[in-house]
Amino acid sequence: MKKLSIVVPCYNEEEALGLFYPAVKKVVDELKLLTEYWFINDGSSDQTLAKLKKLHQQNPDQVHYLSFSRNFGKEAAMYAGLKAAEGDYVVIMDADLQDPPSFLPKMVALLETGDWDCVGTRRVDRTGEKKYRAWLSEGFYKLINRISDTQIVPNARDFRMMTRKMVNAVLSMKEYSRFSKGIFSWVGFKTKFLEYHNVERVAGETSWSTWQLFKYAFAGIADFSLLPLNIAVWIGSVSFISAVLGIIFVVVRHIINPSLAIVGWASVVCIILLIGGLQLLCIGIIGRYIGKIYLQVKDRPIYIVDEKA
Known part of the structure; x- marks a missing residue:
């Protein structure tokens, strides 16, 4: 039976x-x-x-x-x-x-x-x-x-x-x-x-x-799902490309018009804070996965039995 x-x-x-x-x-x-x-x-x-x-x-x-x-x-x-x-x-x-x-x-x-x-x-x-x-x-x-x-x-x-x-x-x-x-x-x-x-x-x-x-x-x-990690990669890639384009723009503008005054410090600070926040977000996502790996490799028991009958 x-x-x-x-x-x-x-x-x-x-x-x-x-x-x-x-x-x-x-x-x-x-x-x-x-x-x-x-x-x-x-x-x-x-x-x-x-x-x-x-x-x-x-x-x-x-x-x-x-x-x-x-x-x-x-x-x-x-x-x-x-x-x-x-x-x-x-x-x-x-x-x-x-x-x-x-x-x-x-x-x-x-x-x-x-x-x-x-x-x-x-x-x-x-x-x-x-x-x-x-x-x-x-x-x-x-x-x-x-x-x-x-x-x-x-x-x-x-x-x-x-x-x-x-x-x-x-x-x-x-x-x-x-x-x-x-x-x-x-x-x-x-x-x-x-x-x-x-x-x-x-x-x-x-x-x-x-x-x-x-x-x-x-x-x-x-x-x-690995999507959160992929999102971190995409955010990092977009930020990097944007930074490169920004550097090219600043260099070209300086060559064309060296006397152009440097303005916009407030917007620069906001951009720095934005990119810093995105970096921390990505680090947090990666850290979440690393934390799971850390818990797994420690090989702790999933539970501990105090009493059984």
């Missing part, structure tokens, strides 16, 4: 866990599959770990957990869960029930046909979210799909079920800076997407601020 592993990253989800587990278990128990749950406590500051310990005590054969030594982020939690999972099929779900458990039977059925290696989900709307966040998200997907060779499905969720073959491929990518939506697309494999309308959290509040989402989006662009 095949086995299904359910990976659930958790950060301050004490309120949602009591609703999540019964809802998922009710659906999963109807499937003709062995089942294991891997809850990843990502350094929660509430009673999430205590809730997970209680769930494990109630069902030690099925429910397992990893508890990080601190908060390493959702990407690290998903990676840890995929490493721990032993199932033939592995599904990633959020604990807030924004990922409908009712999709699980259909996901399993699609994978068992052998036609698909992954069944993902995507939202067709963002009802309940702030309009500006929905607008920023839409803009991000349009931008990254224009500048990257790896195409990412707009509004795709981390909620997806994968075969063991695809999970192993994802785990083979051991990069420190992880952008899973890009990784899932980069590894390839045949993927079917199920669409649904946005579902609001059943309890608690999201831990993702607008600033965190912005940083996550920039990390995704840096991980899967």
Whole structure:
């Protein structure tokens, strides 16, 4: 009999866990599959770990957990869960029930046909979210799909079920800076997407601020596109050519009319400040990529486990 592993990253989800587990278990128990749950406590500051310990005590054969030594982020939690999972099929779900458990039977059925290696989900709307966040998200997907060779499905969720073959491929990518939506697309494999309308959290509040989402989006662009570096090259090239043309103009003017007074110091200062600002911008972009290389070559672990059961 095949086995299904359910990976659930958790950060301050004490309120949602009591609703999540019964809802998922009710659906999963109807499937003709062995089942294991891997809850990843990502350094929660509430009673999430205590809730997970209680769930494990109630069902030690099925429910397992990893508890990080601190908060390493959702990407690290998903990676840890995929490493721990032993199932033939592995599904990633959020604990807030924004990922409908009712999709699980259909996901399993699609994978068992052998036609698909992954069944993902995507939202067709963002009802309940702030309009500006929905607008920023839409803009991000349009931008990254224009500048990257790896195409990412707009509004795709981390909620997806994968075969063991695809999970192993994802785990083979051991990069420190992880952008899973890009990784899932980069590894390839045949993927079917199920669409649904946005579902609001059943309890608690999201831990993702607008600033965190912005940083996550920039990390995704840096991980899967070289366009920012190319922009730095273009800016440097234009500035250099403009400077050369300016020097030629000054020399020619001096030859034609040596007595011409030198004027325009204010504009010269503005140009110097502009070019200096562009140089700092380019250095910052390059530094961002160098920083990623620095973190990778240090070979630090993506996460540290404090407790496991």
